[in-house]
Amino acid sequence: MQFHRILAVTLVSSLMGPLFSSFAWAVPVSSLPTSSMVPGGVAVVATGTDAIAAEYDDDRVMLAEYEGEQYAIVGIPLSARPGSHQLTLTSSGGATETLSFTVTDKQYVEQRLTITNERQVNPNNDDMVRINRESAEMNAAFSSWDESLEPVMQMRVPTEGPRSSSFGLRRFFNDQPRAPHSGMDIAAPEGTPIYAPAPGIIRATGNYFFNGNTIIIDHGHGLITLYCHMNTIDVEVGARVETGEQIGKVGQTGRVTGPHLHWSINLNNVRVDPALFITEDTLTEETVAEDTAAEQPTSDN
């Protein structure tokens, strides 16, 4: 009996060994985001090999194993130029290889908003000290790389409601150009619950100048989500959350024109379109007319 059990264990480990070692550095995943090779999109690129590391724009990139194939999951910045982009793969022997993918152009529409609090458009010196400190704090959370988590890349919508501002809008606040919209806005009444759209660890919480009450969730391997303008924050830093667990409530804290959730997704420290991570898009898109934009819930993230 003893002999048989040892033999069985040996057989299993010799069968499983090569299978695991060939993807030792790729995280096994059960879903992938939608590939969209445009500025602000995600490039899902089959590596055709068993690379142990991938880099794009000097940032580490997620390597995922999906249905027996290895893929690089690359966040493309909104500032990316159309054309050929390069990904550097490193093999277990240390050799590097370049893999190219083509980014096509995407024109995002303009959005003009009126903010009544002038300091939220042109912050004073004290505000700038605070803004710089807070952005350093958030950037540290965005550059987290946690390998203990298996990223879920088809997510649930974090709160129910119409989408009031899409990702990528070219923004003007009180007629002054500002950074493009780096997330998805979902309009909902103040107090509406917000749920974790995928499992993760709470990496940061805070009350920030522009973002108001904010949560950052780390989903592993450079996939990190952001929730802003909340009424209440119902979780603490370091807590593990599961899909569907309440993390807070919709509010109108920070720079807003009404209650809504601003939801951002970061991949290799790049803000990408959250719509690419939603399985069933239950959100309804509302057209934001330029002259009534001030009445629409929004934010500047």
Ligand SMILES: [Zn+2]
């Ligand atoms: Zn927003």
